[in-house]
Amino acid sequence: MKLDDVQRIAHLSSLELNRAEAEAVLPQLQAIFALVEEMQAVDTSGLEPLAHPILFLRDLAQPLRTDAVTESDQRAENMQSAPAVQDGYFLVPRVIE
Numbered sequence: 001m002k003l004d005d006v007q008r009i010a011h012l013s014s015l016e017l018n019r020a021e022a023e024a025v026l027p028q029l030q031a032i033f034a035l036v037e038e039m040q041a042v043d044t045s046g047l048e049p050l051a052h053p054i055l056f057l058r059d060l061a062q063p064l065r066t067d068a069v070t071e072s073d074q075r076a077e078n079m080q081s082a083p084a085v086q087d088g089y090f091l092v093p094r095v096i097e
Contacts, residue, residue: 001030 003019006026010017017025075088084091 001026001033005029 003022003026006022006029007017009029010022010025079085079088079090082090
């Protein structure tokens with residue numbers, strides 16, 4: 001990666017970097033790209049992708065609760081306190097005309 005690449009990335013990102021700022025960013029971007037290259041070098045062909053990164057740490061993963069109905073349908077009771085109801089829905093004054 002060269003300084004021209006930093007200027008091109010800055011332009012694509014709609015950032016205005018002067019030469020000094022671009023020179024300061026260059027080593028940071030080089031370090032990021034070096035890390036990406038190092039990660040791409042790892043052979044992951046025999047590994048199944050994770051649904052979520054925390055699942056790798058099974059002991060820390062939060063268990064999911066079962067998806068079960070825990071409350072009964074109380075629509076009729078809730079509608080009794082409404083000033084206006086139509087077809088099972090609350091009626092409210094029109095806000096936008």
